[in-house]
Amino acid sequence: MNLLVETVLWLVDPIHWSGPDGIPTRLAQHVGVTLTVIAIAGVIALPIGAWMGHTRRGEATIATLVNGSRALPTLGLVTLFALWMGIGVRAPILALVILAIPSIVAGTYSGISSASRQAVEAARALGHTSWQTLTRVEAPLAMPTIGGGFQSALLQVVATATIAAYVADVGLGRYIFAGLKSRDYPEMLAGSVLTILLALLATAGAAGVGRLYRRLTTNEGNPL
């Protein structure tokens, strides 16, 4: 109980709300790392998932990729990459991209590949090329599932981006590592609470975007 009170006191202490080690700075860094990772992972994973879904190939590969990635220790990857590329934010970003890719590939694949068969056949019958079928028929139908893939990647990355602080002066993980090692448990718990709140906010935000998208597309009629 006492620890919780101390954590709350730590969180509301104005000292912790300014400067290069302040909560706003750390939050901004955390969000920055997360968005960078999602952007890079999206650029890599979207085309792979779309191609696999469109050609309906590689279902076994997807399953292996997604399941295998669950067993990857991201902190181990950070250490490995940092030994290769040095300390700083690049190694954690690479490790987090690897964490994020499977969810996005899987979401994109399952969305594209489960697009209505009749709609796809109809598009082909109307003379759509393969590319047109993908972009005008399959992709719009798949949007909610693709969004779901991004949402789960986002949640994983926000929660795991704390490990960036293992080798870089970045993110909410700084509070967790510093608090753990110096036995300043209120600081450590405060870092965890902030990360949890950010993860919840990110999930809620992603869900909000999804709802907005559905409303817009429904108002404009069938996306087909």
Add this chain to the structure above:
Amino acid sequence: MKTSTRVLGIVAAASGVALLAGCASGDPIGSGDAAASETIVIGSQDYYSNEIIAEIYAQALEDAGYDIQRDFRIGQREAYLPEIEAGRIDLFPEYTGPLLLVWEPDATPGTAEEVYDALVAAVPDGLRVLDQSDASDQDSYVVTRDFAEQYAVTTIADLANVPVPITLGGNSEGENRPIGPAGLKATYGVDVAFTPIEDGGGPLTVKALLDNQVQLAVIYTASPSMAGDDLVALEDPDGFMLASHVVPLASDKLDDAAAALIDKVSAAMSAADLVALNTESVETEAPAATIASAWLAGHADDLQ
């Protein structure tokens, strides 16, 4: 909180049972003083380097004909120190500065000799510390050999004259400890930036130094990272880092001949020896007993 209390209770109960069992078996016929006093109980921390030193003590005394009981990997200081103070452990490899802080929490860092003298004065009745070894296991500021030569840096104070900006790398708690940037500024007038590297002076820290991503790092003097010629530990003329030399903590039960033998072990063990022992342990993962007997075989002449 409730869980941890319960766990503590279980641990306490279990150790109570263990103690009772120990008493029962150690005391089969009357007082049994003669038999008990001949067996020397040696303990060690749950830290691989400490265990190797304890094993060296054990084998050195065994070779001299003593009966040894090994009580290794007891955990951290809070767990084993009461056992030593109660007389259940007779010999334990310790470290001067951290041990002094247990009995004199307000002690200030100083040179290795000052810390040792203060420790000798602070040891409670019934216990004593033997000679301290040259081998140490303490925080040290480390730079690359290239950096040291380029800017003629041999002590921490010399860092004030280095014309390029310096970034200190180390575990994040180091940022706010007395040996962090603030203390460095206060004691030596050196300005440094800080970047966290959370591997405790391990390979990531060494790589960051060699890549010049940080110019200064906190690494333990006995760390395997210090093996080889690439890195230099800076001298600390003002006793800024708490000296932490290997020092045997002994009960009065350890007789003078045994104490003299352990003193010879401490004298024979150089700082480089301890780094080499730790490196061998990390690289070959050989058991402490193997590493200890190899070291003793190499120093047989010193222990005569």
